[in-house]
Amino acid sequence: MKAFYLDSANVEQAKKVAEWGWVKGITTNPSLLTRSEYPPETTLLNLAAAMPGVPVFYQLTAPDLDNMLREADRARQLLQERLVLKIPATTAGLAACARLSPHQPVAVTTVYHTAQALAANAAGAQYLIFYHDRALRRLEDGHQLAAELVRALAGTSTQIIAASIKSLEEIYAVRMAGITHLTVPFEVLAQIGAYEPTLKDVEAFQETGSGLLEE
Numbered sequence: 001m002k003a004f005y006l007d008s009a010n011v012e013q014a015k016k017v018a019e020w021g022w023v024k025g026i027t028t029n030p031s032l033l034t035r036s037e038y039p040p041e042t043t044l045l046n047l048a049a050a051m052p053g054v055p056v057f058y059q060l061t062a063p064d065l066d067n068m069l070r071e072a073d074r075a076r077q078l079l080q081e082r083l084v085l086k087i088p089a090t091t092a093g094l095a096a097c098a099r100l101s102p103h104q105p106v107a108v109t110t111v112y113h114t115a116q117a118l119a120a121n122a123a124g125a126q127y128l129i130f131y132h133d134r135a136l137r138r139l140e141d142g143h144q145l146a147a148e149l150v151r152a153l154a155g156t157s158t159q160i161i162a163a164s165i166k167s168l169e170e171i172y173a174v175r176m177a178g179i180t181h182l183t184v185p186f187e188v189l190a191q192i193g194a195y196e197p198t199l200k201d202v203e204a205f206q207e208t209g210s211g212l213l214e215e
């Protein structure tokens with residue numbers, strides 16, 4: 001695995017995950033930011049402070065190129081070198097990616113087709129984000145999307161990030177398709193360290209005793 005990211009705009013979750021030390025960034029989107037009680041600027045700064053030194057992904061909401069570029073400027077002022085800009089794979093979004101990617105990391109997001117991935121790569125995207133669970137629900141052959149994207153971008157500089165991950169089984173499925181970057185909600189990340197068979201063993205070992213801290 002190359003990287004797990006936290007898919008959240010919840011500052012308490014970001015603080016907990018920062019303590020774990022193995023989650024290497026945080027991805028937000030407009031719906032996640034709307035759930036915060038603070039304005040997006042405040043939440044983004046709080047998230048950046050909660051997870052020091054790692055990338056903070058912010059998704060542009062503007063519908064047209066000029067406003068996307070203005071919004072990107074605003075995001076850059078706020079998060080500086082920590083910012084990765086998420087830009088939807090629309091006509092305006094791909095144009096914004098082409099303009100911005102020489103100067104700053106861009107993740108083209110909401111990708112559901114290989115052709116969009118190729119366009120994102122041609123526009124200089126450093127990352128490509130596809131929504132695994134949404135693809136399973138919306139596309140007839142959604143379970144093939146991860147492997148198709150991996151094949152399409154093999155040997156290029158665009159890294160694929162799997163998003164919309166709802167379970168440990170989905171983590172397994174995207175990794176088996178060749179994905180090495182995943183953004184995962186807190187609830188699913190937390191399941192990794194609380195897997196029932198492991199907890200049972202640990203409990204049994206603790207009952208056995210013989211640890212260095214025992215009298």
Ligand code: E4P
Binds near residue numbers: 028131133134163
């Ligand atoms: C992350 O970048 C995406 O915005 C997110 O994973 C979408 O997930 P959802 O399908 O749970 O909304």
